[in-house]
Amino acid sequence: MPSPRPARRRIRAGAVAASCALLLTAATGCGGGSDGARAAHTGRGGTLVVGATGSLPNPDTILGGAGYEGTALVGFQIYEGLTRYDLSKADAPAPVAPALATSWQVAEDGKTWTFTLRKGVTFQDGTPFDAAAVVFNLDRYLKKGSPHYTAALGAAAQEYGSDIASYRTLGDGRVQLVTTTANGHFTDDLTHLLIASPAAVRRYGPDGFRNHPVGTGPFSFVSQAAGQEIDMAANPRYWRGAPKLDRLVVKALPDPAARSAALLSGGAGLIDYPNPDDLPRLRSAGARIATNSYDHLWYWILDQSTAPWSKPQVRQAANYAIDRKAIAGDLLGGTAGPAYQAAPPGTLAHDPHGDVYSYDPAKARRLLAEAGYPHGFSTTVTVPTAGSGNLLPVPIAEAVQRDLAAVGIKAAIRTTDWSSLLSSEAKGQVPLGSQALAQSTTLFQSESLLPLFLGTGSPFWTGHYSDPAVDGLIKEASASVDPAVRQRDYRQALDRVTRDAPWLFVVNDRNPRALAPDVHGFVQPQSWFVDLTSVWVGK
């Protein structure tokens, strides 16, 4: 896209502002203004406008429908669960922390959980949070036939609540939740089961609540243009202390050029996923680019039910053939890191010493020859044209295609749209009948989802990868409430996956965000989610 020379912006802007003063009575402010002067002394205040990549979620608790991006910017700002992610640190994967529950114990059976609830918390509408509110919300999500249950809520609650067998209040501010099987990631799951104000749900009903959502989170809902913009204000009663910002605005800006323009023109203070090509220009305009590891893998799923991907050496050869550093650095401008193993950095399963695949085309050719393909082979891959978390799917796939061709693997790219791809995948098929499929995934951000993608016969069993040892390890890890055991088992499982190479590990996204120069206090955690309570806007 055409770009003016930003280095000269200030001088010319002054001259033009003078000459245009007659034509345009008011020049646009770039946010802040008088707010900024006040903020300079206090280190708080201001309005943060966030430019989000997709359409915005339904603000009714778990209904969302806009992926983790929607949960991050809206769901987790308005509401909390019994637990939450501590997103205040950047140097380790964000741990689960107490939220509406201050502490919990799990019984010997690994299934019976007792949560002690936080005292003195009020919802944004002033009504108190208590054990009855927890039961009310779980009824709303899980109990068919209860007054506020809807089929949509029930379907959405499957993702994180399908494990809950029963729940009850124990009196004196405690609740007991029982799971059907031992669940080591139960407290992770509970971060997503958001607790809404029962008074507000009763008052506005199932259709009205989405226009008047009320939780206990740091920001209260003010207004929305459905799917386009959600305006929020600081919750002065927030139990962790009122956020520094006065207001938070989340806008849907799906076009990358529009997002960059919004940041550069002062229309937004923070944008998600700036186009990697725009980074130099954003930086030269004073914007800060925040990145960090988090649970994200951009990969090809190789269908090993057919030759030649059925041979491990062939899959390993492909993994040695690609120059991940070039893709992450040159093509993606450092917004991603090379993926040398199955587990993404920023997850508990990542092993700092577990990298296997370097860029070694000679070794790739040798492995191919050993597998009986000295002259390589031709194959096909289906690539989505866009889609949540898929970065620049076609350009990345083309870079992989070039690297593979250099060792003799000629992969023809077939593009399709994200929705079509997902629906084939849900049937366990590679779309368009290709032999591989390019996409991105998270593995551990929600461990409850891991069995969907990995494991023999899993619902999205596109690549037909099967290793009973991996299945067993994942099952064991998932059932263990001991974090050390979970980490050990997951590492072992993912190490087997790395070596067996059912996938072509390409890059791990680093979740880039661009921040305007007047946005302060932002911490980029190792997570999909963000804590905006420490952010303020001003000069």
Added chain:
Amino acid sequence: MRRFVLKRLLLAVPTLFGVTAVVFATVALVPGDPVLAFLGPGASPAARHELAGRLGLDRPLPERYGDWLWHALHGDLGASISAQRPVTQLLLPACGQTLLLAGAAFALVITGGTVLGAIGALRPRGLTDRLSGALSTLSLSAPQYSVALLLIAVFAVHWHLLPSGGTHTPFGGGPFDVPRHLVLPAVASALVPLGLTARVFRAALGSVLASELPDALRARGLSRTAVLRHCLHNASPALLTIGGLQLAYLLEGVVFVETLFSWPGLGQLLYNALTARDLPLVEGGVLLTAVFFVGVNILVDTAHAAVDPRVRSSR
């Protein structure tokens, strides 16, 4: 005249019917699953099955279409799958935004096209003709996407004069807030139709001026302005035809402008609905767009008939 309008209205019914049937079939037949798009890959097969059943997606296609048509005839366009709201609740505000944008662009097209065209026709081969010709050629041939980006780069990013997108400033903004947001997208959408309109109008007015009409009028002693008024009137049917076409183009063609300027109109809504395979929303949006098109056509034909008696008598 009434007969003429009535006939056109009756002809519109099968058009709309055909459009909705074709779109229903197309969206239902292309791969992609609205339930999966909505629930995300994390949903269990049981949850997906249940939601599909609740939405009636497991029923045969003709039955679903019949059902949709029956409700649509009663003003009920169903509920959007992705937004879980009545389709009309989403369509009407988006429709308002598109009309606002298309209307502003149309005003630019008509005034700009008339002025540029008239300048060219009245002073052929003069400096002003060359300038207006160059302007209309430029607006016709410049790639719209690049021009739109250039407008943003210059007026929003470089000079900070106008916002880069959206319809309003969150939490406030003055009385000129919406017009300020409207300027860049309206100019970007107006460019191509403006150039076209200027060219057509220049040609139409030119041929009227070259005919015997002005001489005849002058011979009868009419003043210069009166002669010009008559000539403009005779050239106006061409303006109506091209203007009507451009209005239709604007209603449909603002999609990319809406995306680039984050303008929450019909185009953006329909695009998102299509990617989510949100059939009720797609159907509703397409129906509305088709109604627009047919309506604009009838309006233009009627206006044409009103201005030019030959059109009325020939039908």
